[in-house]
Amino acid sequence: MRQNLAVRNLKAKPVRTGILILLTALLSLMICGGTLLVASMRSGLASLEARLGADIMVVPYEAKTKSNLENIVLQGNPGYFYMPVERYEKIASLDGIAQISAQFYLASASSGCCSIPVQIIGFDPETDFTITPWIRRSYAKQLQTGDIVVGNDLNAFVGDTLQFYGVNCHVAAKLDKTGTYYDSAVFTSVETIRQLIASSLEKGMNDFSDIDPQSVVSTVLINVAEGYSTEEVMNDINIHVKKVKAVQTKEMISGISASLKGTSDLIGVLIVVVWGLGVVILLLAFSMSVNERKREFAALRVIGASQRNLASLVMQEAVLSGLAGAVCGTVIAVMGITAFHTAIEEQLGLPFLMPSLGKQMLTSIISIAAVLVAGTAAAAVSAYRISRIDTALILRGEQ
Amino acid sequence: MNVTTKQLTKEFPRKSGGSNRFTALQPLDFTLESGKLTVLMGRSGSGKSTLLNLLAGLMHPTAGTVMVGETDLYAMPDRELSAFRNQHISVIPQGQTAIYSLNVLENVLLPITLNGTAGTSEIAYAKQLLEQLGIAELADVQPSELSGGELRRMAIARAFVRRPEIILADEPTADLDDENTKIVFESLKSAAHNGAAVLMVTHENGAEQYADRLCVMKSGVLTDAEE
Numbered sequence: 001m002r003q004n005l006a007v008r009n010l011k012a013k014p015v016r017t018g019i020l021i022l023l024t025a026l027l028s029l030m031i032c033g034g035t036l037l038v039a040s041m042r043s044g045l046a047s048l049e050a051r052l053g054a055d056i057m058v059v060p061y062e063a064k065t066k067s068n069l070e071n072i073v074l075q076g077n078p079g080y081f082y083m084p085v086e087r088y089e090k091i092a093s094l095d096g097i098a099q100i101s102a103q104f105y106l107a108s109a110s111s112g113c114c115s116i117p118v119q120i121i122g123f124d125p126e127t128d129f130t131i132t133p134w135i136r137r138s139y140a141k142q143l144q145t146g147d148i149v150v151g152n153d154l155n156a157f158v159g160d161t162l163q164f165y166g167v168n169c170h171v172a173a174k175l176d177k178t179g180t181y182y183d184s185a186v187f188t189s190v191e192t193i194r195q196l197i198a199s200s201l202e203k204g205m206n207d208f209s210d211i212d213p214q215s216v217v218s219t220v221l222i223n224v225a226e227g228y229s230t231e232e233v234m235n236d237i238n239i240h241v242k243k244v245k246a247v248q249t250k251e252m253i254s255g256i257s258a259s260l261k262g263t264s265d266l267i268g269v270l271i272v273v274v275w276g277l278g279v280v281i282l283l284l285a286f287s288m289s290v291n292e293r294k295r296e297f298a299a300l301r302v303i304g305a306s307q308r309n310l311a312s313l314v315m316q317e318a319v320l321s322g323l324a325g326a327v328c329g330t331v332i333a334v335m336g337i338t339a340f341h342t343a344i345e346e347q348l349g350l351p352f353l354m355p356s357l358g359k360q361m362l363t364s365i366i367s368i369a370a371v372l373v374a375g376t377a378a379a380a381v382s383a384y385r386i387s388r389i390d391t392a393l394i395l396r397g398e399q
Numbered sequence: 400m401n402v403t404t405k406q407l408t409k410e411f412p413r414k415s416g417g418s419n420r421f422t423a424l425q426p427l428d429f430t431l432e433s434g435k436l437t438v439l440m441g442r443s444g445s446g447k448s449t450l451l452n453l454l455a456g457l458m459h460p461t462a463g464t465v466m467v468g469e470t471d472l473y474a475m476p477d478r479e480l481s482a483f484r485n486q487h488i489s490v491i492p493q494g495q496t497a498i499y500s501l502n503v504l505e506n507v508l509l510p511i512t513l514n515g516t517a518g519t520s521e522i523a524y525a526k527q528l529l530e531q532l533g534i535a536e537l538a539d540v541q542p543s544e545l546s547g548g549e550l551r552r553m554a555i556a557r558a559f560v561r562r563p564e565i566i567l568a569d570e571p572t573a574d575l576d577d578e579n580t581k582i583v584f585e586s587l588k589s590a591a592h593n594g595a596a597v598l599m600v601t602h603e604n605g606a607e608q609y610a611d612r613l614c615v616m617k618s619g620v621l622t623d624a625e626e
């Protein structure tokens with residue numbers, strides 16, 4: 001019955017209960033939503049790091065201006081640049097290189113020759129160490145000439161045929177979501193992309209009209225050998241190989257890391273402010289709710305409720321309304337982020353990858369627990385005060 | 400069960416502050432006997448409610464003891480004292496004491512449902528009490544819709560519902576008409592004659608005729624009225 005009385009009390013005051021639920025919902029929305037947002041940006045960044053997957057990226061000198069490079073490599077605006085393969089060979093001969101592989105870029109045009117406008121990235125299956133491990137997760141076989149693998153966001157499916165510069169390509173696999181621009185890119189082996197580059201030249205649709213597709217690369221990815229520092233190898237390349245620029249991939253994504261930090265700090269501050277205010281309002285709300293019912297609590301004492309009974313009644317009301325609010329807020333946060341994550345991603349301009357369902361659940365449960373702790377702590381003050389009331393004195397007062 | 404006080408005393412700090420204390424109940428040796436309706440009269444402010452609250456275990460005495468049967472009320476921790484009050488002592492306090500989220504019948508049954516569930520016979524008895532007090536048709540109504548007199552009768556029914564051994568009523572007929580006053584007096588009297596120890600504080604003229612024992616409180620001193 002005492003459990004029931006708490007429910008009855010909540011039902012009897014729908015407005016007051018509604019405000020309590022709304023408040024706790026706001027708290028859980030903030031903490032769950034904020035945590036999921038930050039976690040999604042973090043895993044987006046981690047995923048980008050993994051896709052870059054190399055210590056050093058070498059690009060032709062012409063592409064070195066950071067904005068150009070970032071545009072293509074980080075933001076995924078379709079683009080391309082080339083350098084002679086000799087530079088790759090020169091780099092490969094230097095000391096301190098554990099893994100090295102070239103990549104080949106081509107952007108498909110938005111009309112005419114091509115099914116869709118995308119960034120096409122070619123890799124060399126013999127040496128590649130960044131893209132292959134990731135493709136393996138969706139496609140175990142060797143890519144044949146003419147095979148392509150598409151990013152998760154592309155509207156193409158295994159078995160489809162896509163046309164680029166008049167060449168028919170067969171979709172062999174679709175990749176897992178990464179939350180980065182790689183989700184809207186197309187991957188293929190070096191032979192295939194060379195065909196595509198050649199075809200784009202034939203059609204006069206490539207900005208670099210005087211290249212030989214067989215003897216160019218776009219970027220060179222390097223993992224540094226043990227015993228060498230990244231700076232050392234990077235400087236070595238910049239000194240010994242002409243007309244290239246070696247950059248640390250960590251540095252390339254430092255801009256993204258910085259804005260991620262800025263955004264997550266902002267979210268953190270917002271959570272602290274809303275929680276600070278929310279807990280104060282909850283304190284007041286419980287205190288008011290208990291004060292206006294002083295006489296009822298005194299009546300319960302007369303009937304034989306103990307001090308503990310009164311405190312537990314207040315706590316039950318707090319837990320019930322807190323639980324309802326916390327669950328609502330959490331559900332809204334998870335559903336909201338799931339439904340609008342593309343829009344959020346565009347708004348933030350950061351790689352965005354929702355955590356796994358398990359992690360979402362865990363975050364929700366922790367958020368609900370945190371709101372319950374805050375709500376019950378705020379109610380505990382009133383519960384303690386009401387348990388100590390002077391029953392006789394209250395009964396003397398005017399009703 | 401009898402309720403017996405030994406040197407029971409209550410002092411309050413003066414409202415004006417200072418170290419000045421004022422004695423609302425002078426040291427009192429008194430027995431509230433079972434099977435009897437004891438009527439307590441006296442001027443407002445003489446200490447009647449103070450004594451009643453002390454007997455109910457609702458107000459810690461400055462000195463002295465209250466024994467209910469073999470039990471020393473104020474020697475128990477709050478939890479035991481509350482449970483003891485719930486089982487043995489019914490109080491009809493001054494003023495309104497409704498729980499507004501429950502309907503009238505649920506309010507009446509609350510002493511039982513506080514720590515358990517009401518059985519069919521208990522529910523039937525609660526309805527019978529409402530019937531006796533003339534508010535049977537209000538069983539499903541919320542207290543906010545009741546008049547002062549109806550609320551009071553609800554509180555009286557609630558005090559009777561556990562068939563308590565001790566009933567302490569503080570001006571139970573304050574907002575009742577003559578007819579209902581008579582009903583309340585008679586039910587208190589019959590509870591006493593069924594074995595309960597009943598104390599009724601009242602101003603009502605005519606209450607004397609129901610009394611098995613008539614006491615008067617004057618400035619914190621209780622005396623038996625001379626016949």
Ligand SMILES: Nc1ncnc2c1ncn2[C@@H]1O[C@H](COP(=O)(O)OP(=O)(O)O)[C@@H](O)[C@H]1O
Pocket residue numbers: 392393396411412423441442443444445446447448449450
């Ligand atoms: N909680 C209290 N604090 C201070 N004074 C009180 C308190 N309760 C009662 N009194 C004082 O004790 C005296 C007796 O009060 P009370 O027992 O209520 O009188 P009665 O019920 O006979 O009208 C009054 O002077 C009253 O002001």
Ligand SMILES: [Mg+2]
Pocket residue numbers: 444447448449493569
């Ligand atoms: Mg009084």
